Amino acid sequence: MVWRVIPMSSNFFNMSIISYFGSKSSNAFQNFINPTIPKQGVTKYLEPFSGSFATYMDGDLQFDEVYYNDKNRHQVNLVYCCSKPVEFLEHLEKFKDTVLFTNKKRPSAKWNFYKGLYKKYTKNTFLDDVNFEIGDFSKACMYAFLITSSFSSVYPRGGGFSGYSKDRDRLKLEILIDKLKKGKYTDKLSSITEFTNEDFEELIRKHDSDETYIYLDPPYYKYDEKTGGDDAKRLFWYGSDSESVFGPVSHRRLLELIKTVKGRWSLSYYYFPLLEELLPRDKYIWLQKEVNRTCANGGNNHEAKSKEQAKGIELLILNYDPKTGKKLISNDGMNCLGVSHLFHWNEAQAA
Numbered sequence: 001m002v003w004r005v006i007p008m009s010s011n012f013f014n015m016s017i018i019s020y021f022g023s024k025s026s027n028a029f030q031n032f033i034n035p036t037i038p039k040q041g042v043t044k045y046l047e048p049f050s051g052s053f054a055t056y057m058d059g060d061l062q063f064d065e066v067y068y069n070d071k072n073r074h075q076v077n078l079v080y081c082c083s084k085p086v087e088f089l090e091h092l093e094k095f096k097d098t099v100l101f102t103n104k105k106r107p108s109a110k111w112n113f114y115k116g117l118y119k120k121y122t123k124n125t126f127l128d129d130v131n132f133e134i135g136d137f138s139k140a141c142m143y144a145f146l147i148t149s150s151f152s153s154v155y156p157r158g159g160g161f162s163g164y165s166k167d168r169d170r171l172k173l174e175i176l177i178d179k180l181k182k183g184k185y186t187d188k189l190s191s192i193t194e195f196t197n198e199d200f201e202e203l204i205r206k207h208d209s210d211e212t213y214i215y216l217d218p219p220y221y222k223y224d225e226k227t228g229g230d231d232a233k234r235l236f237w238y239g240s241d242s243e244s245v246f247g248p249v250s251h252r253r254l255l256e257l258i259k260t261v262k263g264r265w266s267l268s269y270y271y272f273p274l275l276e277e278l279l280p281r282d283k284y285i286w287l288q289k290e291v292n293r294t295c296a297n298g299g300n301n302h303e304a305k306s307k308e309q310a311k312g313i314e315l316l317i318l319n320y321d322p323k324t325g326k327k328l329i330s331n332d333g334m335n336c337l338g339v340s341h342l343f344h345w346n347e348a349q350a351a
């Protein structure tokens, strides 16, 4: 069955602690992904591609150990600093009174001031300099301004400035500040065992066990039906499409790796043929749902122009039965669930 969801409420982008391109915070995603996450027999929860960590943050999930990880060091640092709201709020107030201070009164003049600052810090070396300790509040303040100002919350260099509302005379950074003040996510954030800035492979190999559950939400493959190629704008969405981070070959690297792990996992993606080749429907469960998503097309004009809604079929591929939580393929390679049962599942999904 394909579910049709039109979730675009006005606060769609304001959920989780911080808006992030590709976030799984909306109700549509929460209802699709979270109920399938097994609770029995799971002690370690891992999101190798955490971003805003929405699946964990907005869901009703509790585990002994919870691991946040992302290759974007600024994002890791920001989420970590959000887990210390009292200290972070002090830094943010100082940041507003100094770096963000302007004596301009007219909203259009303020817009120009903030936009100028955004341009300066997306063009200079700020984003490239990742030689800092996680827990650097001053870096977190500037990155928070940039990511909350970036169109569609893409990597700040990929999106034009949209961080200030002239009508409300308000910076979008204030949304984050409000959330920190209200403390809605404080308990969730402080339940995180460790924040790391590693490649997904390193993290998965380190924590894989029979009691590990891994939710995988990598930068998507955008399948071009004409060329068969990967048309994704990862450089604009997440700041890098180099192979050392997540380039075209990394899809295969990820898929080959998760076929070998002991733990249970679920994987979000859009369809591309390699998925079916490496994770065939007679071995894995494929769930799908039609969703409205915002597409922020990459561009180097640094102006907020190309935002559009597109319908996409979101896939969620699992190596366990979501009803029982039982792994489908045992560690010695045996199919634990009958092939006919799997076909039944996957046919029902596709119908």
Ligand SMILES: C[S@@+](CC[C@H](N)C(=O)[O-])C[C@H]1O[C@@H](n2cnc3c(N)ncnc32)[C@H](O)[C@@H]1O
Pocket: 020, 021, 022, 023, 024, 025, 048, 049, 050, 051, 052, 053, 054, 055, 069, 070, 071, 072, 075, 198, 199, 200, 201, 217, 218, 219, 220, 238, 244, 245, 246
């Ligand atoms: C689709 S987003 C994840 C969104 C997240 N589920 C959320 O709710 O916000 C993919 C993330 O993968 C990160 N990433 C890219 N390459 C990576 C790698 N090799 N290892 C770990 N994280 C990586 C990006 O920085 C980005 O934050």
